[in-house]
Amino acid sequence: MKPAVFDYSAPESIGEALDLLAEHGSGAKVLAGGQSLVPMLNFRLARPAHLIDVNGVGSLSYISANGALRIGAMTRLTALGESGDVAGAHPVIPAAVAQIGHRAIRNRGTIGGSLAHNDPAAELPAVLMALDAEVTARSADGERVIGMQDLIEDRLFDTTLDDTELLTEIRIPAAAGSSFGFREFARRHGDFALAGVAAVITTDGSTITQAALGAFGGTHATRLPTAEAALVGAEAGDAAFAAAGAGAAADFPATSDVHGTAEYRSHLINVLTVRALKDAAGQAGGGNG
Numbered sequence: 001m002k003p004a005v006f007d008y009s010a011p012e013s014i015g016e017a018l019d020l021l022a023e024h025g026s027g028a029k030v031l032a033g034g035q036s037l038v039p040m041l042n043f044r045l046a047r048p049a050h051l052i053d054v055n056g057v058g059s060l061s062y063i064s065a066n067g068a069l070r071i072g073a074m075t076r077l078t079a080l081g082e083s084g085d086v087a088g089a090h091p092v093i094p095a096a097v098a099q100i101g102h103r104a105i106r107n108r109g110t111i112g113g114s115l116a117h118n119d120p121a122a123e124l125p126a127v128l129m130a131l132d133a134e135v136t137a138r139s140a141d142g143e144r145v146i147g148m149q150d151l152i153e154d155r156l157f158d159t160t161l162d163d164t165e166l167l168t169e170i171r172i173p174a175a176a177g178s179s180f181g182f183r184e185f186a187r188r189h190g191d192f193a194l195a196g197v198a199a200v201i202t203t204d205g206s207t208i209t210q211a212a213l214g215a216f217g218g219t220h221a222t223r224l225p226t227a228e229a230a231l232v233g234a235e236a237g238d239a240a241f242a243a244a245g246a247g248a249a250a251d252f253p254a255t256s257d258v259h260g261t262a263e264y265r266s267h268l269i270n271v272l273t274v275r276a277l278k279d280a281a282g283q284a285g286g287g288n289g
């Protein structure tokens with residue numbers, strides 16, 4: 001199918017993009033990498049009257065590692081996955097990016113598009129939740145900073161961004177001394193995962209002092225508070241990891257579809273959480289810088 005007719009603008013600055021969003025509001029859609037939006041246009045699942053193509057806004061593409069990691073919304077997934085600064089600060093990010101679709105998709109797809117699209121099976125919303133990231137949203141009226149959990153809430157293919165807001169930046173605080181595990185299960189490499197989990201832990205000797213787990217593949221990306229509570233203060237080892245796996249299955253908003261039942265997905269989250277924690281514990285002491 002072909003898209004329904006739409007008007008098209010290609011702003012060259014953030015200010016121009018914000019003016020267009022203010023003018024067209026809910027009738028407009030931002031076009032980033034187009035890897036999700038263009039298929040939706042072609043299937044007429046999205047029928048915006050106006051497309052605002054921000055690919056010409058160069059100031060939205062950057063990675064800055066001065067203190068907290070700051071990433072422009074139009075940073076391509078390939079650039080994100082290949083950045084030494086990102087890998088040095090948060091190696092869980094390239095581990096997750098490597099699992100997103102195929103290279104051609106990552107060459108065009110953007111971090112901002114992944115978050116704004118908020119597919120429940122997408123890796124980055126859950127990973128960035130585990131890293132306590134925040135995003136900046138700008139409109140013609142000003143800007144606000146939104147925590148990842150508040151951006152996603154329990155939404156599906158939607159966020160708390162207003163129609164007139166442009167997601168401009170992702171900010172990730174430093175996590176010195178932490179270690180990570182990332183596990184997902186997909187039927188084939190490049191497919192959306194049935195379930196997956198990112199685990200970021202900090203240890204003092206063999207005691208876990210901090211734990212943050214973000215899961216995807218359920219009804220929406222989510223932190224896993226019961227699993228995290230089972231870990232903090234515990235000795236890093238099989239008993240704590242098994243308790244966390246069970247907690248993760250209890251927390252996970254599993255859902256059934258043609259790819260798998262809710263019970264199967266809950267089982268996957270349990271197993272994947274234990275494996276991710278074992279991976280993280282294997283690095284503990286090495287640290288993530």
Ligand SMILES: Cc1cc2nc3c(=O)[nH]c(=O)nc-3n(C[C@H](O)[C@H](O)[C@H](O)COP(=O)(O)OP(=O)(O)OC[C@H]3O[C@@H](n4cnc5c(N)ncnc54)[C@H](O)[C@@H]3O)c2cc1C
Pocket residue numbers: 029030031032033034035036037038073074099100101102105108109110111112113114116117119121122123124161165166167168190191192193
């Ligand atoms: C075959 C295939 C396999 C894929 N597999 C995976 C996978 O395994 N994991 C995964 O996570 N993703 C996967 N994707 C999706 C891919 O990662 C997309 O790139 C991503 O979801 C959307 O990013 P985009 O830059 O292409 O955004 P677009 O498609 O351009 O936009 C998506 C939505 O976000 C909005 N938007 C984009 N940028 C902004 C912004 N800065 N501010 C406000 N709104 C904005 C758009 O208006 C639109 O509603 C796959 C895609 C395909 C085609």
